[in-house]
Amino acid sequence: MYHKQRRKKLMTKAELIDQIAKEAGLTKAESAKALDSTTNAIINALKSGQKVTFIGFGTFSVSTRKAREGRNPRTGATLNIPEAKVPRFVPGKAFKDAVNSK
Template identity: 65%
Template sequence: MSKVELIEKMAKDANLSKADAGRALDAAIAAIIDTLKQGQKLTLVGFGTFSVSKRKARDGRNPRTGDVIKIPEAIVPKFVPGMAFKDAVNKK
């Protein structure tokens, strides 16, 4: 499903215009990103938890040449699905 398809589904299910659904989706994504940028956790009960973690610097290998390269430390986003979300996806 693409972002456009998601917006269309949101608009239909919530009885909104596509423009309103698009703005709502963009606002939700922006709020998640802003929260994670501040190093905070965002928990949506029943859906899951968004958080960030630090990945340490490490050595890697260039797959073409085999040369050792330095991979810098990075802050990476994480998502852990909630139990209700897992159950809903696993229901047959």
Template identity: 50%
Template sequence: MNKTELVAKIAEGAELSKAEAARALKSFEEAVTETMKNGEKISIVGFGSFETSTRAARTGRNPQTGKEIQIPEAVVPKFKAGKSLKDSVN
């Protein structure tokens, strides 16, 4: 499912226009992004939680040349599915 299909599904389920559903989805994306930028965790009971994690710096290897390179530390987003979501999928 792509974003357009998701917007259509939200519009149908919530009885909204596609434009309203698109604005709601965009608002959700912005809220999650901003919260995670601030290093905070978002928990939606039954669905899951969004948080950030720090990946340590490490040494990698360029596959073309074989030369070692330094990969810097990075902050990465993580999603952990909640019990209800896991149960629904299985």
């Protein structure tokens, strides 16, 4: 039962493509191509060190997580976790307001 409840709150890529096709008057194939192109453009911009900003929606960026020590929970052994680049998203005001409106 928990899985069914959780499933209702999850939008899959296919469902997003269907929604884009419906609202933009495109075919599903065109919508899938547009979505894939958009996500690839964002990824490539972040890889090259750029930020991607959609006014009112939010900003995608990359930050660096410092190297640190961690522990293996099973054995308790100390591990060295290397520095890593991490994608970040900060929602814009209009996006936050839309999510919080009733």
